[in-house]
Amino acid sequence: MSIEYVLVSEGEQDEPIELPTEEDGSLLLSTVTAQFAGASGLKYRAGGRLRGLRLVEDRVSPPPGGWAAHRYFCAFPRASAPSPRPRCSDLIVLGLPWKTGEDAVREYFSSFGELLMVQVKRDAKTGLSKGFGFIKFAEYEAQLRALGRRHMIDGRWCDVRIPNSKDGGAAAHRKVFVGRCTESITADDLREYFGAFGQVTDVFVPRPFRAFSFVTFLDPEVAQSLCGQDHIIKGVSVNISTASPKRERDSRSQLLGWGLLDGAAPRVYSWPPEAWPAHSQHSGHAALAPHTPHSAAPDTKPYLKYE
Numbered sequence: 159m160s161i162e163y164v165l166v167s168e169g170e171q172d173e174p175i176e177l178p179t180e181e182d183g184s185l186l187l188s189t190v191t192a193q194f195a196g197a198s199g200l201k202y203r204a205g206g207r208l209r210g211l212r213l214v215e216d217r218v219s220p221p222p223g224g225w226a227a228h229r230y231f232c233a234f235p236r237a238s239a240p241s242p243r244p245r246c247s248d249l250i251v252l253g254l255p256w257k258t259g260e261d262a263v264r265e266y267f268s269s270f271g272e273l274l275m276v277q278v279k280r281d282a283k284t285g286l287s288k289g290f291g292f293i294k295f296a297e298y299e300a301q302l303r304a305l306g307r308r309h310m311i312d313g314r315w316c317d318v319r320i321p322n323s324k325d326g327g328a329a330a331h332r333k334v335f336v337g338r339c340t341e342s343i344t345a346d347d348l349r350e351y352f353g354a355f356g357q358v359t360d361v362f363v364p365r366p367f368r369a370f371s372f373v374t375f376l377d378p379e380v381a382q383s384l385c386g387q388d389h390i391i392k393g394v395s396v397n398i399s400t401a402s403p404k405r406e407r408d409s410r411s412q413l414l415g416w417g418l419l420d421g422a423a424p425r426v427y428s429w430p431p432e433a434w435p436a437h438s439q440h441s442g443h444a445a446l447a448p449h450t451p452h453s454a455a456p457d458t459k460p461y462l463k464y465e
Contacts, residue, residue, distance in 0.1 A: 164225045168194050168232050170203070179225065184217040190232065197232040204228065244298045244379060246274075249305070250321040251291045254278065255312045258287065266311050267293055271300020293318075305332075306359065306376045320378060332359070332378045333401040334385060336371040339363075340394050348373055351391050356380030372401055 163176035164185055175193055179185050190197050200218050201210045210233060212219040221228060251263065264276040278291035295301045309316045320332065336348065345361040352358050352373050360374040375381045384398045 162225060165229045166190060166193070166200065166231065167229070168197075170231050172231070174229060179220075180217070183225075184219055185225075187213065187216040187218060190218070194232045196234055198235045199233040200230045201233045202228040202230045246295050246298055246301050247320050248275070248292050248294050249301065249318050251293060251309075251311075251316055251318050252289075253314060253316040254287060254289050254291055255314045256287050256289065258312045260291075262312060263291060263293065266309065267295075267304060270295065270304045272296040292321075302376060306357065332376070332381050333372055333374045334381050335399045335401045336373055337369070337397045337399065338394070339369055339371050339396055340392075341367050343371070343391055343394060343396075345371070347392060351389070352384075355384060 161181065162179050162183075164179060165174040166177050167174040177185060177189050177193065185200070187197075187199070190200065199210060199213050201208050202221065203209070204221075209221070211221060211230070254263070258278065260276045260278050263278060264273055267273055267276070272295065273293060274296050275292065275294040277293075279288045280286060281288060293304075295304065304318050305320070309318060343363075345363045348361045348363070348371055349358050352375070355375075357376040358373060359376050360372075362372040362374075364370070373381075382400075385400050387398050388395050389398060390396075
């Protein structure tokens with residue numbers, strides 16, 4: 159079959175260009191895109207309706223009756239809808255000095271971006287600060303910048319985190335559970351591997367070895383996108399799932415001040431001997447026991463409780 163030329167334009171009202179066909183009578187898509195960048199095919203109008211041409215293995219086939227029966231114009235892929243912008247979360251600021259108020263918090267975090275809300279939580283009776291507060295940025299990028307580092311506010315290190323919701327299900331989690339780990343996988347291996355998906359802020363490998371690890375990302379969306387998948391690290395298939403939040407302490411522990419927000423910074427409690435619960439050692443952990451007359455008498459010096 160001899161080579162013929164096909165009249166093709168970008169739109170119906172544009173001036174056409176003659177494009178050469180191949181020996182089998184087809185028109186290469188590459189021939190079309192060389193003149194009309196981004197084109198994904200050809201179409202033509204017949205009887206007042208638009209018709210598309212068959213495209214097989216990057217070759218456009220002529221319509222019934224041959225190329226000369228019509229004039230053709232380019233088809234372009236529809237632009238995909240832009241992905242919705244991530245929404246900013248209420249962020250909790252932990253470890254605030256007692257003297258720090260809303261004005262100081264706003265002044266500090268304004269350097270990261272516009273703030274929509276600043277609140278320092280205070281005791282309803284005394285009006286004194288509880289040592290934490292909440293902020294919310296107007297832009298998601300500002301939120302990521304604030305989450306990616308620790309903060310020195312009024313001479314004290316503070317942490318900014320996404321708090322767990324009251325029902326435990328609505329908050330975006332930045333930490334993932336990595337199961338089926340082997341002792342050959344180190345924290346550096348995990349940081350290097352998962353760093354390809356997004357910025358890693360923390361890696362925890364328990365010691366002694368317990369066949370799992372935790373990886374924390376800067377962006378909670380990165381963490382959630384990995385959940386439910388298997389990954390090969392150093393030849394080992396590991397499974398990624400959402401890191402379960404800590405269970406609430408029992409009421410007795412909460413009365414003693416053990417109930418902390420999940421992920422909060424370590425705190426030290428100085429208790430007088432009579433307030434310290436009787437305990438026994440099981441697997442290296444202190445277990446609470448009722449303080450009864452049969453319990454061993456406490457020491458005369460106070461204890462320090464680390465969490």
